[in-house]
Amino acid sequence: xxxxxxxGAEEDLPVFVISVAAQLSGLHAQTLxxxxxxxxxxxxxxxxxxxxxxxxxxxxxREVQRLSQEDGVNLAGIKRIIELENQVDALQARLAELTxxxxxxxxxxxxxxxxxxxSYRKDLVPLHRQTALVVWKPKRRS
Numbered sequence: 179x180x181x182x183x184x185x186g187a188e189e190d191l192p193v194f195v196i197s198v199a200a201q202l203s204g205l206h207a208q209t210l211x212x213x214x215x216x217x218x219x220x221x222x223x224x225x226x227x228x229x230x231x232x233x234x235x236x237x238x239x240r241e242v243q244r245l246s247q248e249d250g251v252n253l254a255g256i257k258r259i260i261e262l263e264n265q266v267d268a269l270q271a272r273l274a275e276l277t278x279x280x281x282x283x284x285x286x287x288x289x290x291x292x293x294x295x296x297s298y299r300k301d302l303v304p305l306h307r308q309t310a311l312v313v314w315k316p317k318r319r320s
Contacts, residue, residue, distance in 0.1 A: 189232060189233040190232050190233075190234050192221060192231060192235070193230060194231040194232070195228065195230065195231075196210055196221075199229075199231035199236060202231075202236045203243065204240070205239055205243060210231075210239065217257060218242055218253065218256060218257055219239055220235075221235050238260070242260075245259065
């Protein structure tokens with residue numbers, strides 16, 4: 179979490195007006211409006227339509243600025259990078275969900291197998307099918 183947030187505040191909570199967001203990101207307010215129009219950053223809105231930026235938005239604005247100024251990526255490229263990063267995040271979250279679901283199903287299968295094995299009569303022992311035939315011939319005593 180970001181160090182400048184009050185206790186209990188969330189990084190996705192849209193609390194900063196555009197002038198504060200511009201200061202925190204190091205960008206001009208008009209640049210923030212432009213990035214919003216281009217879909218690079220989508221701040222929250224008040225009931226009156228005013229923009230409200232979260233700390234996650236501020237971090238994204240800083241990343242857009244870094245990609246543009248330091249790496250020379252154009253805005254269309256930055257938008258595609260953001261889309262791909264969002265897609266990766268969504269896929270990683272889905273993978274985590276499926277991994278948890280699989281672990282749960284595996285645990286249930288193990289419990290079910292253990293219950294079945296516990297229900298076996300003690301004088302019966304389940305055997306796996308074998309393909310070998312063994313013939314025993316005792317030695318004759320002379």
